[in-house]
Amino acid sequence: MSTFRSIVFASVIAGFIVGLIVTVVQQFGTVPLILKAEVFEKAAEMHQHEAPATAQPATTGHDHADHDHADHDHAAHDHGDHGAGDHDHGAGAWEPRDGFERNAYTAAANILTAIGFALLLAGFFAVRSGATGANVSWHEGLLWGLAGFAVFTLAPGLGLPPELPGVPVAPLLSRQIWWLAAVLATAGGLALIAFRRSVPAAIAGVILLTLPHLIGAPELANIETNVPSSLTHQFVTAVTVTSLVFWTLLGGLTSAVFARFGRGANQRA
Amino acid sequence: MSQSQLANAPVTAQVTLPVAAGQVGRLSQALMAMVLGVFVIGMVGFSHIDVVHNAAHDVRHSNAFPCH
Numbered sequence: 001m002s003t004f005r006s007i008v009f010a011s012v013i014a015g016f017i018v019g020l021i022v023t024v025v026q027q028f029g030t031v032p033l034i035l036k037a038e039v040f041e042k043a044a045e046m047h048q049h050e051a052p053a054t055a056q057p058a059t060t061g062h063d064h065a066d067h068d069h070a071d072h073d074h075a076a077h078d079h080g081d082h083g084a085g086d087h088d089h090g091a092g093a094w095e096p097r098d099g100f101e102r103n104a105y106t107a108a109a110n111i112l113t114a115i116g117f118a119l120l121l122a123g124f125f126a127v128r129s130g131a132t133g134a135n136v137s138w139h140e141g142l143l144w145g146l147a148g149f150a151v152f153t154l155a156p157g158l159g160l161p162p163e164l165p166g167v168p169v170a171p172l173l174s175r176q177i178w179w180l181a182a183v184l185a186t187a188g189g190l191a192l193i194a195f196r197r198s199v200p201a202a203i204a205g206v207i208l209l210t211l212p213h214l215i216g217a218p219e220l221a222n223i224e225t226n227v228p229s230s231l232t233h234q235f236v237t238a239v240t241v242t243s244l245v246f247w248t249l250l251g252g253l254t255s256a257v258f259a260r261f262g263r264g265a266n267q268r269a
Numbered sequence: 270m271s272q273s274q275l276a277n278a279p280v281t282a283q284v285t286l287p288v289a290a291g292q293v294g295r296l297s298q299a300l301m302a303m304v305l306g307v308f309v310i311g312m313v314g315f316s317h318i319d320v321v322h323n324a325a326h327d328v329r330h331s332n333a334f335p336c337h
Contacts, residue, residue: 004298030331093319102327109325112313113332119306126299153333162333175335176315239333
């Protein structure tokens with residue numbers, strides 16, 4: 001089997017299993033908190049939408065009041081907290097219905113995400129085993145998974161903590177750019193420390209690790225939300241722990257499966 | 270391959286080329302797989318297309334990907 005094929009094969013198997021497990025874990029951890037927060041989010045939106053209608057002066061006849069209200073509802077989805085077009089809770093665009101359909105899409109997205117990250121991990125495993133001549137063990141894979149946890153969850157989460165729906169946040173694109181910069185800097189910093197065993201490289205590594213946080217993540221000066229802070233705190237814990245489970249499972253499983261299917265490629269090369 | 274052909278063939282080419290080609294192939298194939306992975310993650314977690322956002326909404330929040 002060619003290297004590419006064994007990487008993809010191992011990633012699909014590991015990603016499918018880990019994606020399903022994480023979907024179950026999320027049903028007990030993060031998803032109930034998201035649904036609770038959406039109750040507050042929708043209440044705030046209703047409040048926002050109704051405010052102009054009720055503020056109509058009394059001169060407007062009763063006959064027209066309903067009409068005005070309908071107009072507001074129609075235009076209501078473009079509210080100011082979010083960047084234009086960033087956020088959509090059903091103003092025309094399709095969204096899955098609550099319940100089975102929504103959870104099915106969540107499971108599919110989890111599996112795809114896990115396969116995506118497994119492709120990254122297995123890519124590194126292929127390069128490593130090509131260089132050392134030995135397969136990456138499940139234990140080494142687990143350590144790679146922990147590195148993934150640090151790179152993709154811990155580091156970006158320091159500046160951009162996991163956020164619940166209904167909590168106002170800085171414009172989407174600026175946060176995505178900072179997230180990506182934090183991920184790249186952390187990955188580079190860890191790689192310098194782990195693979196270049198010299199003092200200057202270690203110093204450069206630590207500088208890279210801290211740099212995104214010295215620059216700082218984009219944030220709003222003033223955050224007003226009716227989502228309770230206790231809910232946000234629970235969510236940060238739930239996301240971080242779920243992610244730890246995800247990454248250790250994915251690291252261990254991807255390396256184990258890749259070692260099985262990558263063996264042929266190893267011998268050929 | 271006959272004896273005379275073997276004697277005439279450059280030894281270095283016979284020994285080093287396949288190994289070098291194998292390693293380059295392995296590296297480029299690994300890179301290709303990783304690019305594919307980045308594409309999948311980018312689509313599920315970061316695409317601004319409304320329909321994709323709505324389908325993957327809970328996953329984006331649960332993975333602390335920037336959302337909304």
